Amino acid sequence: xxxxxxxxxxxxxxxxxxxxxxxxxxxxxxxxxxxxxxxxxxxxxxxxxxxxxxxxxxxxxxxxxxxxxxxxxxxxxxxxxxxxxxxxxxxxxxxxxxxxxxxxxxxxxxxxxxxxxxxxxxxxxxxxxxxxxxxxxxxxxxxxxxxxxxxxxxxxxxxxxxxxxxxxxxxxxxxxxxxxxxxxxxxxxxxxxxxxxxxxxxxxxxxxxxxxxxxxxxxxxxxxxxxxxxxxxxxxxxxxxxxxxxxxxxxxxxxxxxxxxxxxxxxxxxxxxxxxxxxxxxxxxxxxxxxxxxxxxxxxxxxxxxxxxxxxxxxxxxxxxxxxxxxxxxxxxxxxxxxxxxxxxxxxxxxxxxxxxxxxxxxxxxxxxxxxxxxxxxxxxxxxxxxxxxxxxxxxxxxxxxxxxxxxxxxxxxxxxxxxxxxxxxxxxxxxxxxxxxxxxxxxxxxxxxxxxxxxxxxxxxxxxxxxxxxxxxxxxxxxxxxxxxxxxxxxxxxxxxxxxxxxxxxxxxxxxxxxxxxxxxxxxxxxxxxxxxxxxxxxxxxxxxxxxxxxxxxxxxxxxxxxxxxxxxxxxxxxxxxxxxxxxxxxxxxxxxxxxxxxxxxxxxxxxxxxxxxxxxxxxxxxxxxxxxxxxxxxxxxxxxxxxxxxxxxxxxxxxxxxxxxxxxxxxxxxxxxxxxxxxxxxxxxxxxxxxxxxxxxxxxxxxxxxxxxxxxxxxxxxxxxxxxxxxxxxxxxxxxxx
Ligand code: GLC
Numbered sequence: 001x002x003x004x005x006x007x008x009x010x011x012x013x014x015x016x017x018x019x020x021x022x023x024x025x026x027x028x029x030x031x032x033x034x035x036x037x038x039x040x041x042x043x044x045x046x047x048x049x050x051x052x053x054x055x056x057x058x059x060x061x062x063x064x065x066x067x068x069x070x071x072x073x074x075x076x077x078x079x080x081x082x083x084x085x086x087x088x089x090x091x092x093x094x095x096x097x098x099x100x101x102x103x104x105x106x107x108x109x110x111x112x113x114x115x116x117x118x119x120x121x122x123x124x125x126x127x128x129x130x131x132x133x134x135x136x137x138x139x140x141x142x143x144x145x146x147x148x149x150x151x152x153x154x155x156x157x158x159x160x161x162x163x164x165x166x167x168x169x170x171x172x173x174x175x176x177x178x179x180x181x182x183x184x185x186x187x188x189x190x191x192x193x194x195x196x197x198x199x200x201x202x203x204x205x206x207x208x209x210x211x212x213x214x215x216x217x218x219x220x221x222x223x224x225x226x227x228x229x230x231x232x233x234x235x236x237x238x239x240x241x242x243x244x245x246x247x248x249x250x251x252x253x254x255x256x257x258x259x260x261x262x263x264x265x266x267x268x269x270x271x272x273x274x275x276x277x278x279x280x281x282x283x284x285x286x287x288x289x290x291x292x293x294x295x296x297x298x299x300x301x302x303x304x305x306x307x308x309x310x311x312x313x314x315x316x317x318x319x320x321x322x323x324x325x326x327x328x329x330x331x332x333x334x335x336x337x338x339x340x341x342x343x344x345x346x347x348x349x350x351x352x353x354x355x356x357x358x359x360x361x362x363x364x365x366x367x368x369x370x371x372x373x374x375x376x377x378x379x380x381x382x383x384x385x386x387x388x389x390x391x392x393x394x395x396x397x398x399x400x401x402x403x404x405x406x407x408x409x410x411x412x413x414x415x416x417x418x419x420x421x422x423x424x425x426x427x428x429x430x431x432x433x434x435x436x437x438x439x440x441x442x443x444x445x446x447x448x449x450x451x452x453x454x455x456x457x458x459x460x461x462x463x464x465x466x467x468x469x470x471x472x473x474x475x476x477x478x479x480x481x482x483x484x485x486x487x488x489x490x491x492x493x494x495x496x497x498x499x500x501x502x503x504x505x506x507x508x509x510x511x512x513x514x515x516x517x518x519x520x521x522x523x524x525x526x527x528x529x530x531x532x533x534x535x536x537x538x539x540x541x542x543x544x545x546x547x548x549x550x551x552x553x554x555x556x557x558x559x560x561x562x563x564x565x566x567x568x569x570x571x572x573x574x575x576x577x578x579x580x581x582x583x584x585x586x587x588x589x590x591x592x593x594x595x596x597x598x599x600x601x602x603x604x605x606x607x608x609x610x611x612x613x614x615x616x617x618x619x620x621x622x623x624x625x626x627x628x629x630x631x632x633x634x635x636x637x638x639x640x641x642x643x644x645x646x647x648x649x650x651x652x653x654x655x656x657x658x659x660x661x662x663x664x665x666x667x668x669x670x671x672x673x674x675x676x677x678x679x680x681x682x683x684x685x686x687x688x689x690x691x692x693x694x695x696x697x698x699x700x701x702x703x704x705x706x707x708x709x710x711x712x713x714x715x716x717x718x719x720x721x722x723x724x725x726x727x728x729x730x731x732x733x734x735x736x737x738x739x740x
Contacts, residue, residue, distance in 0.1 A: 004324045008317060010077055016316060017302045018051025019323045022084065022259070022293045025058040028067045048299045050074040053323050054082035054128075056294060059091075059404060061345040064125025068336050080327055080336035084128040084259075086403045087177065088147060089113065091120035092349035093358050093548055094398045094405040097525055098133060098159075100365035100544035102149030102569030103619070105659045105681055107162035109361055114166025116354045118177040121404075122170070123348035125340045127330050128178040130226060132163035134213035135183055138580040140573060141193025143493025146399055146525030146545070148188060150569030151582040151616060153209045154678045160213040164220040174331055174338040181217035183228030183261055185243055186210050190230060193579065194494045199230040204671065206232070207706035215252055223326055224257045227289065229264055236271045238264040239280075244288030251710070257322045259291040260284065266295040277301060285311050290319040350409065355549055362546040362553030364657075367566035368539070368620040369530075375517045375538040377560030377622060378477050380420040386427050386471035387417055388511060390434035391481035391523045399525055399545030400490025409548060413481055413521070416551035420559050427475070431468035432461070432507040435485050443492075451485075465507070469514055478515040479558070480508055480537070482522060486545065489525025498529040498576055505532050512536040521554065527572040531613055542566075563622045565657040565683070567726065572614035577605070583616035583727040584674040591675075617678075617726035623656030625649065625686060625725060629693075632721045632733030642698040642735050646723045650686035659683050662696045663722040663730065664703070669715050671707060676727055696723070703737055 008016070026038040027049045039046065050071075058064060064083050071081050089095045095113045104110065114132075121129060136153055137145040149159040160181065170176030186206060190197035201210065214225070225248060227238040237243055238260045248254040265284045266277060274280035281301025284292070292298035305311045331338060368376070378385070391397065395410035414428045433455050441448035456464060472478045482504050487493065499505065512518040519539040522528065523546075534540065541564075543554050556562040573581050590597055592604040604610055629647040636642045648658060662680035666673040679702045684692055703719065704712040716737050724730035 004321055004328060007077060007079070007324060008321060011320070013303060013306070014047060015051050015077065015079070016320045017298065018048060019053035019079070019320045020291050020302070021048060021052050021299045022054045022056050022291050023049065023052050024056040024294055027052070028055060028058065028070070030066075043296045044299050052081070054084050054291065057085050057403065058083060059085050059121065059124045059126050061123065061125050061340045061342045065337055065340060072336060079324070080332040082127050082323070082327060082330075082332070083125055084130065084180070085121060085126045086131070086401060087117050087121040087126060087129040088131045088133065088401040089399075090117045090358070090402060090547065091124065091126075091404050092406065092409075093117070093120060093351075093354040094402040095358050096362050096365040096546045096550065097146045097399040097401070097544055098149050099146050099525065099570060100546060101361065102155065102159060103367050103566040104361065104364040105155070105567055105683060106364060107158040109364060110159050111162035111166035112357055113361055114163045115169050116357060118167045118170060119175045120349045120354065121177055122175050122338065123340060123345045125338075126177060127332070127338070128180055128224060129167055130180045130182060131167065132160050132179065132181055132217070133183065134160045134181050134217060135188030136209050136213070137188040137570065138582040139189065139193040140498055140527040140570070141494050141496060141579055142188065142190060143195060143489045143495065143526065144188070144491055145527070145570060146489040147401055151571060152569065152584065152678050153212050155569055156213045157216045161216040161220045164217045164222045168221060168223070171330065174335070178223035178326060178330060179217070180224035180226050180259065181214055181222045182226035184214055184225050184237060184248075185228060186232055186237075187228035187230050195492050196229050199232065201232070203708040203710065204706060207708075207710045211247070218252050218254045222256065223329070224259055225254065226259050226261055227264060229261055229267065231271065236264070236268055236273060238289055239268055239273060239283040239287040241287040249288065255322070257290045257326060258288060260289055260293045263294050265289070265292045265297040278304065281305060282310050285315070290322055358547055359549035359553050359556070362550045363556050363562045363564070365544065365566055366546060366554065366557060366564060367542040367568055368557075368564045369542055369572070369614050369618070370534065370537070370540040371620050372538045373517065375477065375519060376541070377558055380559040381422065383421070384425050384474065384476045385417065385421055386475035386478045387414060387481065388429055388431040388468045388471060388478060389481035389521070390430050390432065391483055391521070392428050392430055396486045397523055397545050397550050398486065398547060400487060400493070402547070405548065411549070411551045413551045413554060416555040420555050427471045429464060429467050429471060431464055431511070432456075432503060435501060436503055441487060465510070468511060472511045472515040475515065477517045477519060478511055479519050479521055480511060482508065482520060484524040484526070484528075486525075496576065498526065498573060498579070499532060500528060500530075508533050509536050519558070527570050529573050529576055529613070531574055534613065560622065563654055563656045564619070565621055565659065567617050567619040567659050568614060569616070571612035571616050574611065574613045575608045578608055578612065581612045584677050586672045587675050611728070615726055615728040617661050617724070618728065619726070621656045621658070623650050623652040623654040623686065623688070625656070625658045626651050627660070627723060627725065627731055630723055630731040630733050632735050634735050636698065636700065636735055636737045637740065638700060640699070642721070644696040644698060644721055644723060644733070645693050646731060647691055648684060648686060648694050649691040650688060653688045655685065655687050657683055657685050658725065660694050661724055661726065663724070663727065664698070665720040665722070666703065666705070666715075667718045667720060669705065669717065670713060671705060673705065676722065698735075700737065
């Protein structure tokens with residue numbers, strides 16, 4: 001075992017500083033002359049590249065081995081590189097986007113997905129993943145809600161813990177990844193839902209709603225924390241000592257590495273808290289930031305700052321030791337290649353068991369939002385189906401952060417349906433464009449010109465509409481595969497209008513007007529406003545961006561092979577103007593549903609209900625569950641337990657997985673409490689006709705809440721307990737928490 005302190009003692013200052021610099025792949029190309037440009041642009045010397053500690057987003061057994069080999073040749077002390085990558089929801093086997101995974105209500109399933117993602121990425125030479133993303137999101141305008149697991153801190157905390165455990169499970173056998181939880185902190189609440197915008201959150205809300213998933217990640221042994229682009233209390237997270245030292249190190253005992261998000265150190269200048277790159281280097285480093293991602297601030301700034309006594313050598317050594325310690329934990333000093341071979345990568349990626357898991361996960365992550373007239377499921381053997389829409393035969397259903405996904409491997413909905421429906425009973429046509437204007441892709445180079453050529457001409461549009469109407473008239477069921485363009489959600493993809501594009505809405509209404517039965521299938525990365533289509537169709541299935549096996553999973557559900565169990569982890573707004581809308585809001589002094597004030601003077605809108613169109617926790621299945629006989633122990637004493645029981649009866653003739661949700665409301669507290677707070681959930685398999693009595697336990701730990709100092713308050717008094725199938729359909733009971 002390498003003595004890291006002995007190694008540190010041998011290191012020159014340049015070698016130490018190098019460990020705190022992360023560069024992307026263009027500095028490690030086969031032809032060194034091609035790196036002249038990037039080095040000049042970034043303003044770094046070759047010596048920095050030779051000493052660099054980690055590489056961003058390079059993967060593949062052959063490529064990582066070659067870069068590592070060359071690096072070790074130049075490394076005087078043979079300190080291996082760390083390869084870090086965005087393996088957010090899969091490496092080659094792409095799972096559903098995290099917002100979809102959030103709708104599975106199965107942390108165990110998400111853990112399995114992370115184990116598989118880690119194994120595939122590790123087989124390709126990755127060491128660290130920039131995941132899980134732990135940001136709480138209540139604002140569907142923010143494109144990165146696709147990367148979160150939703151609007152509830154309790155649910156997010158379960159998922160983040162499971163993800164860290166999954167990614168890191170196989171680290172000891174070199175088949176796991178070190179996790180890097182992100183983005184610390186508050187990034188999911190930008191004003192206006194506009195990415196990278198200012199965040200204004202009270203400390204009480206930070207402690208209550210935004211920090212717990214990060215604390216859970218750290219308690220689960222997460223190796224790294226990535227700082228967010230935004231300010232907290234007006235100080236950018238990347239240079240915020242309250243976040244990086246007071247909380248992370250002193251209060252939560254985090255021993256791992258802190259890394260800036262992409263170029264966030266240099267962005268301190270744009271934030272107006274640093275005069276230049278050296279100033280940015282000083283305030284970030286002294287705030288507790290270990291690694292500078294993708295800028296030259298640390299590479300060029302740390303040495304002069306040390307010489308000028310503006311940073312301490314002890315702090316530098318501590319940061320370097322944290323990086324070396326992770327390399328040791330990953331076994332890189334014993335084997336810099338971690339046993340990675342092209343053959344091993346080939347064997348691991350797309351393993352049939354991985355694909356099976358992807359199909360199961362996608363089936364458990366999609367959410368049925370409407371199903372009138374028993375439209376679904378249909379019998380694939382006898383039903384004439386028209387599959388119409390821009391997602392009818394489109395492999396682009398991975399979502400934006402499937403960095404290493406290969407669309408060529410993705411089964412389209414058309415293919416999956418052809419496998420299930422006899423020839424002659426399925427007709428397929430795009431019917432209309434996904435978008436009419438791809439200008440928003442302009443920043444991505446020529447992409448928008450390429451995409452724009454995919455738009456139908458006026459003639460083609462007219463012909464497509466006629467063909468689609470003709471197919472719809474002949475079919476027993478029309479499946480309309482619509483949604484967002486894959487790049488309309490994700491990073492830097494904030495939108496102010498959450499409706500489907502006008503031309504899609506009109507198309508849906510035209511087709512539905514002639515169809516016998518119409519099912520709207522949605523491929524999107526955020527909650528949409530569906531108010532203008534919901535009454536025109538018989539059924540709606542929210543498929544999200546479901547990943548490599550998403551089409552098969554969707555057909556499993558549509559054809560009745562799988563009984564859907566997905567439940568929303570984020571509310572679907574009734575209107576754009578409602579956003580942010582979320583279930584666990586405070587009552588206010590003038591709640592719209594109960595107040596002494598006259599109806600005019602209540603907390604409500606003149607032109608829109610307060611309630612979302614589809615609430616948190618909502619989803620339909622092919623079975624029906626009825627809850628009854630809620631019993632709540634009336635008194636909770638310190639150290640005691642309240643037992644909550646409810647009878648869950650499957651009134652249908654179909655077996656089904658049901659997610660029972662436990663919510664609490666603290667009626668009187670020193671800080672106003674949300675009207676509802678998810679405090680537990682359990683999934684029960686109910687056979688057709690079966691009744692089960694389901695139990696929950698509530699302890700005083702469940703009643704505590706944070707104050708602005710981050711201390712937990714636990715107060716006696718009356719609590720309302722609710723159990724339901726979603727946050728808007730609940731049975732209610734109560735109990736008192738008392739001293740005796
Ligand atoms: C991006 C994202 C972050 C990602 C990083 C590296 O800007 O904000 O989530 O991990 O850069 O790609």
